[in-house]
Amino acid sequence: MIKKCLKAFYVGLILLLLYAPILLLAVYSFNEVDTLGPMGEFSLKHYAKLFGDPAILEMIGNTVVLALVAAALSTVLGTAGAIGMFYSKRRTRTLMNGVNQIPVINAEIVTALALAITFVAIGVGKSYFTLVVGHMVLCTPFVVLSVLPKLKQMDHSLYEAALDLGASPMKALFKVVLPEIVPGIISGFMLAVTLSLDDYIITSYCKPSTFSTISTYVYNATMKGNVHTAETLSSFWALTTVIFVIILIVVLAANLTGRKKQENKGVNA
Amino acid sequence: MKLRFSRKTLGIPYAVFLVCFVIIPMLVIVFYAFTDDEMHFSFVNFGKFFSDPTKLSTIVYSLVIALLTTAVTLVIAYPVAYILARSKMQKKYILLLLFVTPMWINFVLRVNALREILAWAGMLGEANYFNTILGMVYDFLPFMILPLYTTLSKIDGSLYEASADLGGNSFTTFTRVTVPLSMPGVLSGMTMVFLPSMTNYVVSDMLGNSKVTIIGKFIETYFGTDWHMGSMIALILLVIVLASTLLTGGFQSEHNVRGTTV
Secondary structure, three states: OHHHHHHHHHHHHHHHHHHHHHHHHHHHOOEOOOOOOOOOOEOOHHHHHHHHOHHHHHHHHHHHHHHHHHHHHHHHHHHHHHHHHHOOOHHHHHHHHHHHHHHHHOOHHHHHHHHHHHHHHOOOOOOHHHHHHHHHHHHHHHHHHHHHHHHHHOOOHHHHHHHHOOOOHHHHHHHHHHHHHHHHHHHHHHHHHHHHHHOOHHHHHHOOOOOOOHHHHHHHHHHOOOOOOHHHHHHHHHHHHHHHHHHHHHHHHHHHHOOHHHOOOOOOO | OOOOOOHHHHHHHHHHHHHHHHHHHHHHHHHHHOEOOOOOEOOHHHHHHHHOHHHHHHHHHHHHHHHHHHHHHHHHHHHHHHHHHHOOOOOHHHHHHHHHHHHHOOHHHHHHHHHHHHHHOOOOOOOHHHHHHHHHHHHHHHHHHHHHHHHHHHOOHHHHHHHHHOOOOHHHHHHHHHHHHHHHHHHHHHHHHHHHHHHOHHHHHHHOOOOOOOHHHHHHHHHOOOHHHHHHHHHHHHHHHHHHHHHOOOOOHHHOHHHHOO
């Protein structure tokens, strides 16, 4: 009994510590004070500031649009790439698999530096294009890695059967292969979105100087705080809270609905 | 010539993409690392790097920070993963999910949250190295918990009983059954914490008050001034990354914490 309590206490404590900073900011986000410390009256002013500041709204929009654009492109490129790789000769497949692992294993700073130097060396100025390319380098390998296992699992005689029954290769691909690997494509896309949303290093190396995402905006505001006041920083409390609540709802809803079948298997989908 | 559609051709765009944006940039880094200012082939950056005590000590400091972070994370995460894996609780995946959910909150915002707390506690700028390690442990903990949980929950429960039947007490069962069988998860988690701890300079900048220079930051400082030295340090980092990946049996994508999407 004591042992059980100790275990529950330990897990609870670590969980509490993990969430403490975010929860504390969430509490203060509903208060009138601009710095942590003695509390004042209840207030929504941080939220008013957050949703009333065009610069902040713009960078939030930038982040979301970039993530969707980069993830969509990565998903198309990566899914096609995975199918192509899977049906290629063994040597080609091994080679592409190996190169695909480079951005996965490599430190992000090395990938970012290599891309940035290459862009400058060939005279391509930083633009939205270079930023999207940077995010695609980050995301596409993970799409490939989540699609490949689904290709391995599928029954390949289905494709042959479709051809025998008169389907063109293209039609067989869309009608037979794609539906089989949809779960891999979806999880690849989701993975790409989260990687892109979270990224700081590649973004800061590939983005045009006037463009900000949540990561670069918050980093610059805290590190080069000269133009930003405590008010800007405290509007991040509201931002953190909003994102936290959205994530919590999405994660719990998605996992509670799609999980009934495979209880007790961990979260590895 | 009529181009016949085949499934193989679908891989061509990605192959071209990989050549243009992965292989060529890596070659560019190698080129800059082994050339001097006149673009002649030279080992000058290599020599300069290994003869400069301040550069070497930066690398050593960074390795020590990463090792400490990895060790602390492992010590905190192992019991959590063990308790969760052995728990007979019905909905324990919700608990596990709670441990990984913070990963989906923008990580700069998470680091910023910790920064606010440290500032409030008067620790910001006072204990830069401590704060950096604290921040990294806070940030990378899920990277460690998840692979540990995955391997620990795969251990066959009858092995514990067998160990008890053969006279092992709970301590010997732990050291001779649990620990050896969980090694793949331990190694995988260690790699996934160790590597970002050497390179993710957002944490060391924001919490170490820009006073702590890890390898990632070190490369960044050369980006504006000396591409040759920057590229050389990037290559050295790449060697360290490859060495630690090989040493721990490779990166296992099934353990990637980001792979836990819905």
